[in-house]
Amino acid sequence: MGAPRTLIVLGGTTEGRAAAAALAGRPGVRVVSSLAGAVRAPSLPDGEVRVGGFGGAEGLAAYLCAERVAGVLDATHPFAAGMTANAAAACAAAGVPLVVLRRPGWTAGPGDRWHRVGSVAAAAAALPALLPGDGRVLLTTGRGGLARFAGVDAAFWIRSVDPPDPPLPARHTLLLDRGPFDLDAERALLDGVRPHVLVTKDSGGTATAPKLTAARERGVPVVLVDRPPLPGGVPAVCTVDDAVARLLE
Template sequence: MTSRVLVLGGTGEARRLAAALTDAGVDVVSSLAGRVAEPVLPPGQVRIGGFGGVAGLVAWLRAAPTAAVVDATHPFAAGMTAAAAEASTVTGVPLLRLQRPGWTARPGDDWRRVDSLAEAAAAVVGFGSVFVTTGRQGLAAFADVPGHCLVRSVDPPAPPLPRRATVLLARGPFTVADERALLRRHAVEVVVTKDSGGSMTAAKLTAARELGLPVVLVRRPPLPPGIPVVPTVEAVLARIRSCAI
């Protein structure tokens, strides 16, 4: 096994990977962006806050010799993923992308895929009640949406918010029963979310399908070319054990 692995990201997969590597005797440093006020911390060493762009990450990797970097950030953390790819090229430190698969539509789903939050906002014009679950970043795109917006995020979002907004602070996972009750209570007519994948927040998709509601789904940004991508923690461990990262 390697001497030190830098794990980027505060996702559930990142925490599970840090725990597995720590149990295997690997020196793990987990880096969290610091966007959540009270993050769930993984085992091992933790640093909170960005590196200061590509130059800062390169400097850190050179100052703290690292055998591998695993980018386990959120699928929409495109800036950090791009920085990790460039820093890997500059330093020669191997990089692996741990990314959960996106969601797959099932019979009965009415999904309307878009490429950006701006397109998502345009797609919900005409609906009277919108459930916005895209996180607290980027809500400015919905500032001019005429309908009522139920906004859910872990921490209080900063303005600008939708002109008619109700903010719900909550952290997943959520059950289908709770999501179905929430959609009914607020008379939601359309759900907006990012294709983050995974089970933590997938219950709203099931609830929307059961209630016959459309879902506006923002596609993931493309990954930088050439990065090896694996879908599970187990696949990362296998790569590291075989030194094939």
């Protein structure tokens, strides 16, 4: 038997862990999951795990060549645009096939009061028109980009897995928690905070979707940040099964 094929899974998302689990048990396959290291005590996937960056697209390309990688699955968060761009450039340089796995985004339904914006900065700019004088904001955009909200005159409840770095809004309360979040818990959260606006990213999936249902039930407007576009020419799939099948081809 020859050496096993090395397949790289980028990202510690729910989909990334599921893909690693599906690949790790296959004969003739060596799966290595690469985690950015941005989250403390992450849930580790099956197979080998490396933590930390590669040093940009050039560093990743060198790693792919050194490890003789046969294929790369980008299962990073839909908003990890920098990593996806580096993966696309590195795979093109190294001649390694790349598959991007992106869970479908959310779609508004009857009763939803969504305001779609193109960036976190645009979300912060949209808030003053949506808030009363004593405005309360439930902010679930993650740790990145919170400085954009520092100048907004409102009380913020910021949900994050780990404590975010300053600058932060002058009036804020940290809610350190990790999904998935069920509907009853999200209802209780909104009833406790009583936000005038919920700000979140279009991450898609089911792990954090219940907050949108709770907001709809309570008539709370949602400022929803749209996803960054994928690099041109990169094949993308929506399910773990399709991603695994593509990677094994």
